Amino acid sequence: MTEQSQDAIPHGDPYAIFDDWFAQAQQSEPNDPNAMALATATPDGAPSLRMVLLKGHGADLGPAFDGAGGFVFYTNFHSRKGGELAANPQVALLFHWKSLRRQIRIEGPVVEVSAAAADAYFASRHPESRLGSAASDQSRPLPSRQVYLDRVAAIRADHPDGNVPRPAHWSGYRVVPRAIEFWQDRDYRLHERRRFVADGNGGWTSTLLYP
Numbered sequence: 001m002t003e004q005s006q007d008a009i010p011h012g013d014p015y016a017i018f019d020d021w022f023a024q025a026q027q028s029e030p031n032d033p034n035a036m037a038l039a040t041a042t043p044d045g046a047p048s049l050r051m052v053l054l055k056g057h058g059a060d061l062g063p064a065f066d067g068a069g070g071f072v073f074y075t076n077f078h079s080r081k082g083g084e085l086a087a088n089p090q091v092a093l094l095f096h097w098k099s100l101r102r103q104i105r106i107e108g109p110v111v112e113v114s115a116a117a118a119d120a121y122f123a124s125r126h127p128e129s130r131l132g133s134a135a136s137d138q139s140r141p142l143p144s145r146q147v148y149l150d151r152v153a154a155i156r157a158d159h160p161d162g163n164v165p166r167p168a169h170w171s172g173y174r175v176v177p178r179a180i181e182f183w184q185d186r187d188y189r190l191h192e193r194r195r196f197v198a199d200g201n202g203g204w205t206s207t208l209l210y211p
């Protein structure tokens with residue numbers, strides 16, 4: 001069998017394949033292997049796209065998620081993406097790991113994470129990052145950078161212990177994957193693609209796609 005004829009992406013559990021590829025990306029990417037593009041769309045179909053960081057993934061995210069699975073990110077719910085998601089929960093995610101020449105795309109609706117999950121994640125962040133988030137009206141017009149820095153300083157002064165509480169509008173979304181597609185670069189663009197589609201009973205069907 002030639003290298004090109006080997007099946008690099010077998011049928012199986014897409015979460016397990018994601019884990020495997022993500023672990024490799026953590027070894028090989030120069031920074032932020034958990035960075036992913038997040039696409040949202042308005043109800044009338046205008047798309048928008050930005051990067052966010054993946055902060056949880058798997059078929060079972062644990063007790064704070066009542067054992068539900070998916071792909072989790074955190075943000076300001078008053079942001080542009082937050083407004084778009086309130087009106088249309090459908091998203092697409094894209095990872096591109098240049099060091100591995102691989103991409104993974106994920107599609108499905110989001111659901112809000114629990115307050116307990118958001119509190120736990122917020123508390124784990126660097127204190128200065130918590131300050132920055134508490135002071136940011138994300139995606140709203142800012143008269144000058146100094147206005148933002150002054151807000152950070154004011155919140156810092158209000159919390160000399162550094163224990164900034166999570167703003168109610170800063171929380172997380174769990175993407176519930178309806179489809180997960182893996183793409184592996186192969187020689188001369190004879191790439192390999194496998195698309196998994198949730199079967200509605202906790203399982204997956206998958207099919208190879210022409211590249």
Ligand SMILES: Cc1cc2nc3c(=O)[nH]c(=O)nc-3n(C[C@H](O)[C@H](O)[C@H](O)COP(=O)(O)O)c2cc1C
Binds near residue numbers: 035048050080082139
């Ligand atoms: C690598 C990278 C990771 C980022 N991670 C996040 C994140 O996890 N959450 C977040 O709110 N913004 C994150 N940002 C900033 C967003 O890309 C974006 O500028 C911000 O969330 C506002 O987006 P919006 O106006 O579309 O809502 C990140 C930016 C980069 C470049």
Ligand SMILES: Cc1ncc(COP(=O)(O)O)c(C=O)c1O
Binds near residue numbers: 125126
């Ligand atoms: C505005 C903003 N929020 C959240 C994050 C997620 O990072 P962390 O929670 O690790 O601080 C980022 C990362 O770049 C960011 O820019």
